[in-house]
Amino acid sequence: MRLLLMGPPGAGKGTQAKVLAARLGVPAISTGDIFRANVAEETDLGVIAKRYMDAGEYVPDEVTNDMVRERLAKDDAHDGFLLDGYPRTVDQVKTLDEMLAEQQHPLERVLVLEVDRDELVGRLLKRAEVEGRTDDTEEVVRRRQEVYAEETAPLIEIYHQRDLVVSVEGTGEVDEVTERVLTALSSRDNAG
Ligand code: ADP
Numbered sequence: 143m144r145l146l147l148m149g150p151p152g153a154g155k156g157t158q159a160k161v162l163a164a165r166l167g168v169p170a171i172s173t174g175d176i177f178r179a180n181v182a183e184e185t186d187l188g189v190i191a192k193r194y195m196d197a198g199e200y201v202p203d204e205v206t207n208d209m210v211r212e213r214l215a216k217d218d219a220h221d222g223f224l225l226d227g228y229p230r231t232v233d234q235v236k237t238l239d240e241m242l243a244e245q246q247h248p249l250e251r252v253l254v255l256e257v258d259r260d261e262l263v264g265r266l267l268k269r270a271e272v273e274g275r276t277d278d279t280e281e282v283v284r285r286r287q288e289v290y291a292e293e294t295a296p297l298i299e300i301y302h303q304r305d306l307v308v309s310v311e312g313t314g315e316v317d318e319v320t321e322r323v324l325t326a327l328s329s330r331d332n333a334g
Contacts, residue, residue, distance in 0.1 A: 143222045143250055143251070144242070144247060144248070144249050144251075145162075145166070145168070145222075145224045145225070145249075145250060145251050145253060146224075146225050146228075146229075146252045146253065146301075147159050147162070147224060147226045147227075147253050148252060148255070148294070148297070149254055149257065149312060150259075150262055150287060150290045150291075151262065151266060151286045151290055152263070152265045152266040152269075152283075153255040153256070153257045153262065153312045154265075154312050154316070154319060155172075155226050155227060155255060156172060156175070157316055158255065158319060159172055159224055159226035161316070162323060163223075163224045166222070167222075168219075168221070168222035168223050168224050169218045169219055169223050170223075170224045170226055171210075171219065171224065171225050171226065171228075172226040173206060173209070173210065173225075173226070173227040174226070174227045175226075176209060176213065177191040177201060177209075181195070187205065190202075191205070196276050196277055196282070197285070198277060198281075198282040198283070198284075198289060199285070199289060200230060200293065203231055203233040203234055206228065206234060210225075210228050210234075210237075210238070210241075211237075211241055214241055214245075220245075230290075230294045231294070232296075232297065235297055235300060249306060251307075251327060251330065252301040252306040252307050253308050253310065254298055254309045255312035256312055257311075257313055259287070261313060263280075263287070267280060267283065270283075308323075308326050308330050309326075310323050310326050
C-alpha cells in the first residue's frame with residue numbers, strides 16, 4: 143500500500159502514522175522526524191533544516207525532495223510506505239509523482255485527518271509542555287497553521303481530482319481514530 147497522510151499540524155499524523163504503518167505492514171516515513179533526527183545529530187542537513195523549522199517555515203523544496211528521494215530508494219519502501227508530512231507543496235507533489243513514475247508504482251490513497259482549528263492549537267501547546275519541541279511555541283504554532291493553510295491545504299484538492307482522498311475525523315482517542323481510518327480505507331477499497 144502506498145499511502146499519504148495529510149492534515150494540519152496537530153492533527154495527530156505522527157501518532158497515527160506509526161500505528162497505521164505497523165497495522166498495514168509498511169514503513170512510516172515522516173519528513174518531520176527525519177529532519178529532527180538530523181537536527182539532533184547536527185548534520186549539514188540538520189543545520190539547514192533547523193533554521194526553517196524553528197521559524198515554522200517549510201524547509202526548501204530541493205532539500206526536502208532530495209531527502210525523500212533517498213529515503214524512498216531504500217529497500218523497505220519498495221513494496222509500500224506511509225508518507226507523513228510529505229508532500230506539502232505543489233513542487234513536492236510533482237517530485238513525488240516523478241519518483242513514483244520511475245518506480246512504476248502509483249499512489250493508492252491520500253488519507254486526510256480532519257480536526258478543527260481551536261482544538262489544533264490547544265493540542266500543540268500541550269505537546270510543547272510534554273515534548274519540548276522548539277517549534278511548538280504559540281507564535282510558531284500559529285505560523286505553522288498559516289503556512290499549512292496557504293501551501294498544503296490546496297494539495298488536498300489536487301488529490302481529490304485524482305479521486306484518491308479518504309477523509310477521516312481526527313478527534314477522539316488514538317485507538318478510535320486508528321479504527322476509523324482502517325474502516326474508511328477498507329470500505330474505500332471495497333467500493334473500488
Ligand atoms: P507538524 O506537522 O506538526 O508541523 P512535522 O513534524 O511534520 O510537524 O514537521 C515539522 C517541521 O519540519 C515543519 O514545520 C517544517 O519546517 C519541516 N518539514 C516537515 N516536512 C516538510 C516538508 N515536506 N517540506 C518542508 N518542510 C517540512
